[in-house]
Amino acid sequence: MKSIDRYMARLIAVPLFSTLIIAAMLLVLDRMRRLFDFVATEGGPVNVVWKMLANLMPEYLGLGIPIGLMLGTLLAFRKLATTSELDVLRAVGMGYGRLMRMPYVYALALALLNLGIVGFVQPWARYNYEELRFDLRSGALGAAIKVGEFTSFGDRMTLRIEQSRDNGANLSGIFVNTIQKDGSWVTVTAEKGQFLAIDDPDTIIFRLTNGTLVNKSPDFGNPRVLTFTQHDLPIPLPAMGDFRARGNDNRELTLPQLWQVGHDPARSAEMRSASLADFHFRLVEAMTIFLLPMLAVALGVPPKRSTSALGVFLSIVMIVTYHKINEYAQDFGSLGRVNPFFALWGPFALFSALVGWMYHVVAHVPGGQPIGALEKWFGKLAKMLVRLLPGRKKADA
Numbered sequence: 001m002k003s004i005d006r007y008m009a010r011l012i013a014v015p016l017f018s019t020l021i022i023a024a025m026l027l028v029l030d031r032m033r034r035l036f037d038f039v040a041t042e043g044g045p046v047n048v049v050w051k052m053l054a055n056l057m058p059e060y061l062g063l064g065i066p067i068g069l070m071l072g073t074l075l076a077f078r079k080l081a082t083t084s085e086l087d088v089l090r091a092v093g094m095g096y097g098r099l100m101r102m103p104y105v106y107a108l109a110l111a112l113l114n115l116g117i118v119g120f121v122q123p124w125a126r127y128n129y130e131e132l133r134f135d136l137r138s139g140a141l142g143a144a145i146k147v148g149e150f151t152s153f154g155d156r157m158t159l160r161i162e163q164s165r166d167n168g169a170n171l172s173g174i175f176v177n178t179i180q181k182d183g184s185w186v187t188v189t190a191e192k193g194q195f196l197a198i199d200d201p202d203t204i205i206f207r208l209t210n211g212t213l214v215n216k217s218p219d220f221g222n223p224r225v226l227t228f229t230q231h232d233l234p235i236p237l238p239a240m241g242d243f244r245a246r247g248n249d250n251r252e253l254t255l256p257q258l259w260q261v262g263h264d265p266a267r268s269a270e271m272r273s274a275s276l277a278d279f280h281f282r283l284v285e286a287m288t289i290f291l292l293p294m295l296a297v298a299l300g301v302p303p304k305r306s307t308s309a310l311g312v313f314l315s316i317v318m319i320v321t322y323h324k325i326n327e328y329a330q331d332f333g334s335l336g337r338v339n340p341f342f343a344l345w346g347p348f349a350l351f352s353a354l355v356g357w358m359y360h361v362v363a364h365v366p367g368g369q370p371i372g373a374l375e376k377w378f379g380k381l382a383k384m385l386v387r388l389l390p391g392r393k394k395a396d397a
Contacts, residue, residue, distance in 0.1 A: 004094065008102040011079060016072030016106065023064040028053055039136065048132060055129040058122040065114045066289055066323075070315050073103045073296035078311070081301045096297060096363040103293035115286040119255040127252045134243045153236060156180070161193070170194070174208060176233060184217035188233065206233040250278045258282075262340075269336055277333035277340040284326055284344045291355045292319070298358035298370050308375055322351055 035049045077099075080086040089099065147164045162173020174190040190211025195204050208231045216223040246252050253261065253275070261267055262276035295318065299311030325347050333343035358370035369375065 004089075004099075005102050008076060008099065009105075011076035012072040012103060012106055014072075015075040016068045019068040019071045020061070020064045023067060024057070024060050027060045027063075028056075031056060038133075048136065052129055052132050055125040055132070058117050058125045062114060062118045062122060062285070065110050065117075066285075066292060066319060067316070069103075069106060069110050069289060070292045070296050070319055071312070072106070073293045074300035074312060074315055076103075077297050077300040078302065082307055086301065096359075100293055100297070103296070104290070107289050107293050111286050111289040114289060115282070118282045118285060123252045123254050123257075124246075126249075127246045130249075130252075131243045157235065159235070174206075174211065176206070176208075180217075182218065184215070184219075186216075187214045188212070188231070190231070203234050203236055206235050207231075208233060250275055253278075255279060255282060270334075273336040273340060274334040277330045277343065280333070280340050280344040281326060281330040284348050285323075287348065288322070288351070291352055294359035295319075295355045298355070298362045301362055301369075303369050303372060303375055304367075310375055311371065314371065322347070 032049065032053060035052050036046075039046065039049050039052075077086070080089070080099075147161050149160065151159050153159065156179045158177045160173075160175040161171050162175075164171055171193040172191060174188070174193040176188040176190075177185065178187075179185045188208060188211055190208035192209040194207050194209075196207055209229065211228055211231065213226045213228060213231065214223050215226070247257070250258065250261075258275045258279040262272050262279060264272065267275075296315065299315045299318075302308050302311065326344065329343045329347055330340075332338060333340035361368040361370040
């Protein structure tokens with residue numbers, strides 16, 4: 001018996017983890033290009049892209065875990081069915097209930113993992129992601145100074161840097177213009193420059209090398225021109241406000257915090273409804289994982305003498321469609337027109353009934369096939385397409 005569990009565990013593990021890795025890679029690659037464009041536009045350092053992607057991984061795992069479990073279980077039972085191993089196992093007295101033991105071990109572990117991710121890890125990761133975006137736009141990550149552009153520090157200083165090398169350690173082509181309160185102004189050009197931190201957190205020193213300084217003041221008639229080999233120019237940092245506190249968005253709240261806000265009489269009715277809708281949405285998404293092994297078996301076992309892959313396609317369609325229905329139910333429950341509990345758990349009950357019926361047909365009805373009609377229609381359509389192929393017509397002739 002234990003050998004059967006180990007065999008089922010191996011069959012499920014390969015497609016499960018492969019799906020998780022491939023889905024995460026595809027989502028990361030799609031978002032990576034946009035993040036690089038965003039960071040480049042804001043002028044921030046490249047390493048912030050990896051920090052932003054790391055904070056997006058919990059969201060990607062929350063989406064990939066259900067699909068991975070679905071495809072892992074489905075492909076495992078499909079392999080058993082197409083190689084006649086399923087018939088042998090059932091002939092020796094192993095029913096679907098016994099074979100479902102290992103899929104539900106995976107389901108329990110992944111449901112707890114998914115609940116931990118969407119309930120506690122993902123809210124903090126999303127807040128950190130938004131904080132990184134704020135830091136980029138405010139200049140806290142070095143985005144305030146853009147190479148090749150004029151940058152203003154307040155109303156009295158303008159700075160331009162022609163080139164930057166070694167991640168900002170070596171700057172060249174420096175132009176600085178400052179205007180004093182008494183109407184005097186100072187213009188500096190330098191061959192090279194380097195920023196140096198000092199004890200004052202609101203000011204940095206711009207150390208210039210090999211340059212020219214032009215000073216015009218009402219106290220003297222003609223501008224003064226000086227050349228220097230080294231000159232330290234203090235630059236006030238742009239004022240930046242602190243990033244907002246966590247919790248302005250329900251997606252940044254953990255499950256206990258959502259429950260607390262949803263039952264806080266001091267909050268508005270709309271806020272309470274939105275918090276409870278998000279709370280039940282996350283619980284429903286985690287509980288749905290326990291339905292996926294049964295749905296995978298119902299769709300993964302093809303009819304006798306058939307190798308149709310229609311069930312694989314339908315499994316993706318069903319899980320994505322149900323996820324979108326939950327998102328719509330969450331938005332509907334957030335409006336307060338219907339109790340969020342019924343808005344989210346009502347579709348879950350209907351989906352559970354559908355999955356239970358499909359599993360009952362394939363597991364307990366002799367020769368039962370819950371998508372038998374679709375399989376026949378799909379088979380006829382495939383034959384019609386084959387007949388329409390040009391190569392097929394020549395072979396018939």
